[in-house]
Amino acid sequence: MLGIKAPKRRGGREDGEKPFWISFSDLMTALMVLFLVAMAVALMAVTQGLQQIKKESQERDKTIANCVSDVDALTKLDAFKGVTVHGHSIDFGKLVQFQDKEHKFEKPDDERFVRKFVPRVLDVARSDKCDKWLKRIVVEGFASKTGDYLFNLNLSYQRSQRVLCALLNTQQPDSLSAADRALIQTLFLAGGSSFNTASSGAAQMRRVEIKLEFRDLGSAKEPPPDIPLDPGLRCPNDR
Template sequence: MIGLLPGKRRARREEGEKPFWISFSDLMSGLMVLFLVAMTVALLAVTHEISESEREKTRREEDIREVLQRVRDMTRDFPGVTLRGQSVDFGERARFDTNSHKLSAEQARLLRQLVPKILALARDPVAGKWLKQIVVEGFADARGSYLYNLNLSLQRSERVLCALLASPAGSADALSETDQQTVRELFLVGGSSFNFQKASAEESRRIELRLEFRDLGERAPALRPRLQEGDSRCPLDAP
């Protein structure tokens, strides 16, 4: 009987410890299940976020393609004017003489006929969601110094805005007050000196309208106060 006592003590000790190890095992299993559930939820959330971002990116690209296609359709009513990438190229119909920033009456009339159509599109909900600004880019040929041509190309861009904001007496193609206000808010001028040369010097003396769109997540600017008018006289014509 004395020899059996250690065995009994060991059995009682194992029975006392057994419930503790079962509870610890269950606890670890439960924690593992919670960890797996948390990871699954996190992965689903990340996947959903990526999917929504990709869908928004796709929608943006589709909307911009639609806007550009509508601009392309507009240019078909004006022979010689084309959409190249995101820029409206006026080709031969808006070229400048050497060392000149002046537009002919016909060239100014062309601008006042085409631009209101683009402004109407800019007020469309789809275009308005993404269209950020329209940059009037002036270009010069390679003759002359860089700074001289930069100034000349800027003057050519400014001349376009002068033509759009002018109200020629008796003219039926003058922009409405609404369109002129939109021009002031949406249009910017830019000059490229003799960068981005065309095949010939004559072709290089040109202007383009480049449409720029907001990036994904970029908010539209706050409503601007109404800009003052008084643009009847172009500063380029000042004595």
């Protein structure tokens, strides 16, 4: 009789479908590579950000320097000889001075000089190189080093305010245009400095300076305030 052949047993299907598991060392290597890639991307982003900030800062400084240079060029004109620019400050020197212990101009020509010079500064302020970064212009008055501190502090403020009165006065033949007076109202501030200053000499303490202040990098330019134009008929210091 022919024997009956028994079928061969096949291995279980699970023998050929064993799950795949990555080794611990390979897992650590992959994580390290992922970490290095992430760090490289982060460092690249930070480096590019710093380079952009540096570039913008250099462009700002260059623009401001050109603005101040244009103001300094005004002092080279024969009509404005005696005015000096140091840093961001415009010093009128002996061309604009005040009476001793008073906030009135020493001579009528001093007031007329203010109305002659400041409009030229406003022209520079309107230029793109200045308008982009210019924040405000401060008129700073000075007072004597000797005497009562509070009296001199108030006097220095009144002297700076007197300059603004001269600029906004509409009762003079050489009055400024409405456009210039409107810009002064939105851009200028009155400041004061008593004897806590490095300047020396009695004459130097009866003067004023105009200081240009510029916005910091990253700060937004504020819209000009809506201030009604002063008719310029009276000055508070005349009271």
